[in-house]
Amino acid sequence: MVYLTEMHTITILQMTGYVDRTRTQxxxxxxxxxxxxxxxPISQGTVSKIEKQFRERGHVWKIxxxxxxxxxxxxxLDVMLMLEENPHTSSRQTASAFNISHSSILRxxxxxxxxxxxxxPTNELTEGDFETNSLx
Numbered sequence: 001m002v003y004l005t006e007m008h009t010i011t012i013l014q015m016t017g018y019v020d021r022t023r024t025q026x027x028x029x030x031x032x033x034x035x036x037x038x039x040x041p042i043s044q045g046t047v048s049k050i051e052k053q054f055r056e057r058g059h060v061w062k063i064x065x066x067x068x069x070x071x072x073x074x075x076x077l078d079v080m081l082m083l084e085e086n087p088h089t090s091s092r093q094t095a096s097a098f099n100i101s102h103s104s105i106l107r108x109x110x111x112x113x114x115x116x117x118x119x120x121p122t123n124e125l126t127e128g129d130f131e132t133n134s135l136x
Contacts, residue, residue, distance in 0.1 A: 003040065009060040011035065012042075012050050071104055079108050091116050 004012075015028045015035075023031070025044035032042055054060060071079075075098065082094060091109065095102045109116055 004042070004046075006060055006062070008032075008036070008039075009050055012047055013054055013060065016047065016051060071100065071108065075100065076108050076111070079105060080112060083109075083114070 025047040028047045091105045095105045
């Protein structure tokens with residue numbers, strides 16, 4: 001159904017008919033292929049989908065999906081300022097404070113070369129810890 005234009009969709013609906021003068025899906029497929037032999041063949045399922053979409057929506061136009069919401073530069077700056085003032089604030093707390101999704105906060109951090117991490121307190125040095133020479 002990807003190759004069908006809106007005009008093709010309208011033609012299929014016209015071929016289907018209306019009220020008491022309707023054709024079967026097989027007849028519509030045959031008629032469409034006779035009308036447009038250069039196009040790949042359509043199936044009865046395609047005709048069924050077009051009819052269903054028209055009944056549900058009342059039109060044949062393709063529905064455009066909304067682009068993802070982009071944070072404004074002001075919001076990004078506010079997030080960075082908040083984290084600058086209190087670097088121990090979690091990314092989830094920051095998200096709820098600004099009513100922004102957690103993934104958006106992480107995206108802002110990544111754009112600014114910041115890496116969220118979690119402090120894990122321990123009582124002793126571990127194998128990977130940096131060693132210093134202390135003069136006591």
